[in-house]
Amino acid sequence: MPEQAAVVRDYHRRTSHTLQAYARGPEALDWSEQxxxxxxxxxxxxxxxxxxDQSTPSPSLAELFVPGSxxxxxxxxxxxxxxxxxxxxxxxxxxxxxxxxxxxxxxxxxxxxxxxxxxxxxxxxxxxxxxxxxxxxxxxxxxxxxxxxxxxxxxxxxxxxxxxxxxxxxxxxxxxxxxxxxxxxxxxxxxxxxxxxxxxxxxxxxxxxxxxxxxxxxxxxxxxxxxxxxxxxxxxxxxxxxxxxxxxxxxxxxxxxxxxxxxxxxxxxxxxxxxxxxxxxxxxxxxxETTPMAPALTATPRLLPPVDIATHKLIRQRRSAQHFDPRVLLPLDDFLRMLDAVLWRPGLPPWPANSDLPHTHLVLFVHRIAGLRQGLYALPRSDKGLKLMQQQLREQFLWQKTELAPELLPLYLLVHADSRNAARTLSCMQPIAGDAAFAVAMLGEFDEMIDRDAYAYRQLFIEAGVIGQALYLEAEAVGYRGTGIGCYFDPSVHETLGLTDTTLQSMYHFTVGMPLVDDRIETLPAYAHIERRT
CATH class of the missing domain: 3.40.109.10 (NADH Oxidase)
Structure with a gap:
């Protein structure tokens, strides 16, 4: 209903961080009272x-994407x-x-x-x-x-x-x-x-x-x-x-x-x-209550096969990076494999069989990818998304299809630039966004979705979170690490990209890089206190 959509828009505006002020939150935290x-x-x-049982055989990540394997x-x-x-x-x-x-x-x-x-x-x-x-x-x-x-x-x-x-x-x-x-x-x-x-x-x-x-x-x-x-x-x-x-x-x-x-x-x-x-x-x-969505009949196969790593091991070892090594280049194939993993393939991880069409599209701040020039890139996740992004983003952007990517991977160069400082500033001044191999801003089809149903506000964030989960596991699989960033300056992201209205909204940021691990922090088994339970 219109009044519900108005509440959603007002909430999103009021909870946007800006360079002048952060959204309202507690003035201080006592971590002992968490x-x-x-x-x-x-x-x-x-x-x-x-x-x-830790010795139980686990299918490989690659097997998850081969029907019947x-x-x-x-x-x-x-x-x-x-x-x-x-x-x-x-x-x-x-x-x-x-x-x-x-x-x-x-x-x-x-x-x-x-x-x-x-x-x-x-x-x-x-x-x-x-x-x-x-x-x-x-x-x-x-x-x-x-x-x-x-x-x-x-x-x-x-x-x-x-x-x-x-x-x-x-x-x-x-x-x-x-x-x-x-x-x-x-x-x-x-x-x-x-x-x-x-x-x-x-x-x-x-x-x-x-x-x-x-x-x-x-x-x-x-x-x-x-x-x-x-x-x-x-x-x-x-x-x-x-x-x-x-x-x-x-x-x-x-x-x-x-x-x-x-x-x-x-x-x-x-x-x-x-x-x-x-x-x-x-x-x-x-x-x-709405009409059920029918499961998709088929899903397109992965363009680049995932690495051969045990899925259960991968799931358990996933971590959120706290710091990245700014000197390490991410191999191009691994970068393209991560982008391939977030495309919409209903019925294949991370997507439910009856998931909705894609309504979230990626802008990538590429810092350190071997063989790929620094710059701003776009990954529209649907044909509609491509048209929307071309209409809404800055007119000066190049929209040059990246020849190094597989033909069916829609990766477009927008502008050649060193975007490390921009990524860092836009992500609430967090160094990890500039030290990463690449950073992501996820743009949701805001106006159309919210006007249709205020519940879509949740759906847009949920879709972004699903994309983030794929990036987490794909990064971990190749020896890198990801971290989600929910703190970013919403209006500044829009200004940087040339967005002048709310047709597209920034919903989530994410970064991937080579983690710097603090060896002083001890890692202990998950269920040592019940490990004999069978």
Whole structure:
């Protein structure tokens, strides 16, 4: 509705960082009072999950992109546990000078992890039908409700929600953006983990936010009486089967009528401040029920095959870089392989089989790519995106197709220039954007999407987050590293690119380079405290 679109536009404008002032946020942070990164439902029945055996063979990253090369694993509790471990689970612990913190397979802005994961299980061997909350710290499921979903075939629905205060505590009003980016990263994480099990992933975001809340028990006020609320995000169906029917309407009815157990813990007993604007944008961008999107029949193959690395190893070793070595060149083939990985291929990681057409396009600040001149480049991810970018970006740009790239990779030179200082300045003066091999600004088709449905505001960030997840893993696979950048000067990005209206909006920044690793920080195993669990 027009008023909802107006709220979205106002929120995006108010939460834009500028060279004159940052978006409203806390004046100071006390890291000893950081919100609890783990949501618990005290009193719920807990089901311990087995851990993946480190010696278990893993398909290679390259195999994920060859249809039929990974045999579909049975849909059972053991394989569900593997899926959760490889998508939302802890990948390692870090320790330094008495402090200890967890890293997860799904990255998060500020490592604050607002994304919560739920399992809706029906007919899964070893697990009673019902709704469960996933605890990554102890790798277990908390049974929120035992619900008989009927006698159909086995089905696995994954639900995602956000605790916005986890990000709001640090980032203030801009936090809602980061929650949506994190949701996109989580979808990408599930896509890679699912493919490693030979499973397919479908996006079920045609269901309304109210229905998602009902199915996951997020609307149970008694469960959150003294705890921060979770906003419903979306549902995914993950399956070894080619296609499945939509979620029956009776499932939502049974969930509403069911008894729910477990009391949500309070993640911040002494919150400092509040950000009502986040509640406003969450309400304005809530999802109404829409028509389901049909899965695509085919996906184009990769132009450049991924490197031969074990997928499970790659997922566990993914990290966010803190510093880059500004002297190292990224090989051209590896750079092109990363760009190839973010093109829209429904049904191949990181994209669900029924993902929407691309609405996000890339501008690349190329600093250090072997054999490729420094400059500003464009990677439109659709023919429509190419036309939009050519219409909206600066008239003086060259739009010269890069001959070094494969014919079907739409990489265009815009201008030859040393853009290191520009990338650094635009990314809130962060050196990592200039020290990288390349930096990315992701532009979303803002006006058309928001005018169609205010929920598209979430979708644009989610799409950008999925792209970021692909860049993370592809960079890691070739010995480099990525890092997402949510802090950038929105109007200055637009001015640099010649954007004069909001047809295209900058939604996310990302960088890739050779990491400088601090050897003083100790790395510890993810689940040493439960490693004997099988």
């Amino acid at each position: 919100p609890d990164p783990i949501r618990r439902f005290d009193g719920a029945v807990c089901i311990e999950l087995p851990l993946l 990974v045999a579909a694993a049975p849909l059972c509790l053991e394989n569900l546990a593997a899926l959760l471990e490889l998508s939302l689970g802890i990948s390692a612990w870090k320790a330094y000078m008495g402090d200890r913190w967890a890293l997860r397979c799904n990255p998060s802005s500020g490592n604050l992890h607002p994304t919560e994961g739920y399992v809706v299980a029906a007919g899964i061997s070893g697990l009673a039908d019902g709704v469960y909350h996933y605890r990554p710290d102890t790798h277990l499921l908390e049974q929120r409700s035992r619900i008989d979903f009927g006698d159909g075939g086995p089905r696995l629905i994954i639900g995602l929600s956000s605790i916005t205060w986890r990000e709001g505590w640090k980032y203030g009003e801009r936090a809602f953006r980061y929650c949506q980016l994190d949701c996109g990263h989580a979808i990408g994480a599930f896509a890679y983990a699912s493919a490693s099990l030979g499973w397919r992933i479908n996006l079920l975001d045609h269901h309304s936010s109210a229905d998602v809340a009902a199915l996951l028990g997020l609307d149970q006020a008694g469960s959150f009486a003294d705890a921060e609320a979770e906003i419903p995000e979306l549902l995914l169906e993950i399956s070894p089967y080619p296609s499945t029917a939509d979620i029956p309407a009776c499932w939502f009815e049974r969930a509403t009528q069911s008894a729910w157990q477990g009391q949500a813990n309070r993640i911040d007993p002494h919150p400092y401040g509040s950000w009502p604007l986040i509640d406003q944008i969450a309400l304005a961008s809530a999802k109404a």
